[in-house]
Amino acid sequence: MQHLTNRAKPVDRKPMTALEKLYLWNIAKGMWITLKHIFKRKATINFPEQRREFSPVFRGLQVLNRDAEGRENCTACGLCAVACPAEAITMEAAERQPGEEHLYREEKYAAKYEINMLRCIFCGLCEEACPKDAVYLSETFAPSNYQRKGFIYGKEDLLIPHPKLEPEAYQQALGTRAKRQEKASSN
Amino acid sequence: MPDEKKLFKVTIDNITIEVEPGTSILQAARKIGGDVAPPAMCYYTPLKGSGGKCRTCLVEVAAGSTADPRPMPKLVASCRTNVMDGMIVKNITSEKVIDARNGVVEFLLINHPLDCPICDQAGECHLQDLSYEHGKEGTRYEFKRRTFEKVDLGPFIQLHMTRCILCYRCVYTADQVSKKREHGVLDRGDHSQIATYIKNSLDNDFIGNVIDVCPVGALTDRTFRFKNRVWFLKPMDAHRDCPKCSGKVTLWNRGDEVYRVTARKDQWGEVHDWICNECRFEKKETKDWVIEGPTKINRHSVISQGHYVGTVKPREVLTEVMNGQAPRLLMDIHTVSEVNQPQIELSELPGPATGDVFENKNPKEK
Numbered sequence: 001m002q003h004l005t006n007r008a009k010p011v012d013r014k015p016m017t018a019l020e021k022l023y024l025w026n027i028a029k030g031m032w033i034t035l036k037h038i039f040k041r042k043a044t045i046n047f048p049e050q051r052r053e054f055s056p057v058f059r060g061l062q063v064l065n066r067d068a069e070g071r072e073n074c075t076a077c078g079l080c081a082v083a084c085p086a087e088a089i090t091m092e093a094a095e096r097q098p099g100e101e102h103l104y105r106e107e108k109y110a111a112k113y114e115i116n117m118l119r120c121i122f123c124g125l126c127e128e129a130c131p132k133d134a135v136y137l138s139e140t141f142a143p144s145n146y147q148r149k150g151f152i153y154g155k156e157d158l159l160i161p162h163p164k165l166e167p168e169a170y171q172q173a174l175g176t177r178a179k180r181q182e183k184a185s186s187n
Numbered sequence: 188m189p190d191e192k193k194l195f196k197v198t199i200d201n202i203t204i205e206v207e208p209g210t211s212i213l214q215a216a217r218k219i220g221g222d223v224a225p226p227a228m229c230y231y232t233p234l235k236g237s238g239g240k241c242r243t244c245l246v247e248v249a250a251g252s253t254a255d256p257r258p259m260p261k262l263v264a265s266c267r268t269n270v271m272d273g274m275i276v277k278n279i280t281s282e283k284v285i286d287a288r289n290g291v292v293e294f295l296l297i298n299h300p301l302d303c304p305i306c307d308q309a310g311e312c313h314l315q316d317l318s319y320e321h322g323k324e325g326t327r328y329e330f331k332r333r334t335f336e337k338v339d340l341g342p343f344i345q346l347h348m349t350r351c352i353l354c355y356r357c358v359y360t361a362d363q364v365s366k367k368r369e370h371g372v373l374d375r376g377d378h379s380q381i382a383t384y385i386k387n388s389l390d391n392d393f394i395g396n397v398i399d400v401c402p403v404g405a406l407t408d409r410t411f412r413f414k415n416r417v418w419f420l421k422p423m424d425a426h427r428d429c430p431k432c433s434g435k436v437t438l439w440n441r442g443d444e445v446y447r448v449t450a451r452k453d454q455w456g457e458v459h460d461w462i463c464n465e466c467r468f469e470k471k472e473t474k475d476w477v478i479e480g481p482t483k484i485n486r487h488s489v490i491s492q493g494h495y496v497g498t499v500k501p502r503e504v505l506t507e508v509m510n511g512q513a514p515r516l517l518m519d520i521h522t523v524s525e526v527n528q529p530q531i532e533l534s535e536l537p538g539p540a541t542g543d544v545f546e547n548k549n550p551k552e553k
Contacts, residue, residue: 077304078416082492090526093413095539108305108413111545112526131304149523 056180059124059137062115063173064158067105070165073134076110080126080135088119089126105132115158117142117151139175195272199223199246200280212265212276213244217455224455225278226288226317228295228402229354230266232457237359238266241352242291243317247284250275262287285321292321298333298377299403300349308404310417310489313456314352335380340370341388342537343409343468344398348380351405357381357397364461365393381405392431395467399450399458410468411439411447412539418489420446422482427475431463437482438473444534445471454485471534 019025045052054060065073076093094111096104103109120142127136145151161169171178194205199216200223206215214232216224225246230238238244244266248259253273262284265276278284296318303309335348353372358381361368369391370383383389389397398406420439427434439447448467450458470476484491505514521529525545533540 075304076413077309078419079304082416082418082489087493090524092526092533092545093415093540094542094545095413097541100542106302106305108539111540111542114524114526148518152520152523154525 054139054175056176058139059122059127060140061117061138061142062120062126062135062153062158063138063160064110064113064155065134065136066160066163068163069102070162071101071103071105072109072159073105073132074110074113075106075108075132075134076113077131079129079131083125083129084120085123085125086119086121088116088121090114090116110155113155113158115153117153118148136177138173138177193272195270195274197270197272197274197276199276200278206270208269210270212246212248212263212268212270212274213238215270216246216265216276216278222279225265226313226320227266227455228313228317228352229356231356231359231400232455233459234356234359234363234400237354237356239264241295241354243288243295245284245287245291247277247281248274249277249281289321289323292318293323293327295352296322296326297328298349299352300332300334302350306347306350306404307407307412307417308350308401311456312404313402333377338382339388339409340383340406341390341394343395343464344389345407345409345412346381347405347407348382350403351381352403353379353381354402356400356402357406360397360400361389361394364396365391367391392463392465393461395464396450396458396461398467399452402456408447408467409538410471410536414446414533414536414540415441418492420490421494422484422490424451424479424482425476426479427466427470427477429463429466432466433460433462434466435460436462436466436476438476438478440473441534443473444532445473445476446534451482 067073074091076091078091081087081089081091090112091110091114092112093108096107096109122137124137130136142151142153160173163170192207195208195210196203196205197212197215198204199212199219202219202223204215204219206218213225213227213230225244227238227244228241230241230244242264244264245262246265247262248268250256251259251274252271254271256273265278270276295314299314303312303315306312309315333349338346338348340346355372358368358371361370369387369389370381372379373382373384374380395408398408401407417439420441423438423440425436425438427436435451436448437451438445439449448462448470450460450462450467452458481494484494506512521527531544533544536544
């Protein structure tokens, strides 16, 4: 038979000697390995209290972005929905009326915007497709839920907090993205 | 002898074809088809006198004819130049042509707002296709782009002059298809614009065709404005018995709702059967139409995305297994989802939806 690796060894099927049958030496060897691990760095963390930093390329829950004045960036162009391989995104567009200029950046906006998190595979293609920097994947994940209906995320769930009315929540929602963008623009 | 027509032999990009005398280079190239056919933004076969304005169809003539094989000194507009016997034309095989075309696209885009995410023409826009093929990613233009106010030309047509490339197609359409022309190009040079004199509205029976001939999103259908993107709609060939026109149209459906009605276009984006305003703007119900079948869309077009052709559905065995009992549905998506609400009929709105339409959830009451 052809071996897959050159490290394959034939199994030793010799009967054990009396000393080996006592297992004492092998137990001691095993315990020594266990003992060594007590002094090693732990691979786990105490999750809810401690949290790991997200990788800069982590793709989490989608966020609908606002510009610096708090107007929604999304113009319901449908490119995220057409790019979505899981067909998780749906939207309905409306025309901005006079007097709504402080709410929406352009003359067309998404009156309804929904992402079905049961379908979403967090591939990030919506973020790549977006021409308006309106949708991006944040550094959180979709929380678990007992019911399916908890996974249909509407605009109120997805919109980023208002940068002027709730600046702290806005900064938190931005995550390390703002810093990364600053870094990228300074380079 | 007079019955026997002499055919002209013309070579375009090393492909030889025989065409009738009086054919333009563009038409000869279209007979070959594929990449050989030069793009055209202003030329429109059914419209007499169109062409020669946009300069995107420029080609190089390497040899004028068998009688006079000298090359033409400059690139020529293929839509306005007729073939000669023994003519040798270079389109995509000529570097000069590609370079000139890139320049033309840059000029066409100088004042274009590039608001494709908002524009209703996106997905079926010839300028969009052209700039994808020939345009550069950036612009070298540093000045303020020319802007105009949006104008409603009557209740059905909206004019976005900022997007216009002044191809004159709509002017010829109004001249040749409808009985009376009320719009034209006013002013000169950079200021020139498609306009009606002192804000007339365009209303005659066939004026809706200017929407179809417009290669960009300058003239758009107000009854379809912002309702949906073309690539989420399903184009269906349909006809109806219309006393005014041929009644052969393409319906753009979403589910059972007719979002938009347009004339049927061929592979060059040209309409041959003009349709009347009644068919286009007022018959927005499936029961008005006899549906012939889905329109054939180029596989590479964005409109054909999500149209899964030739899918095989597995046999539904659940009811059989459960002794004829239908499976109990655990969730109706409309109880959770706020989009595609069944009571909101977007196709019945005369204009674009506003925020109120989705808030009140009953647009008919307004």
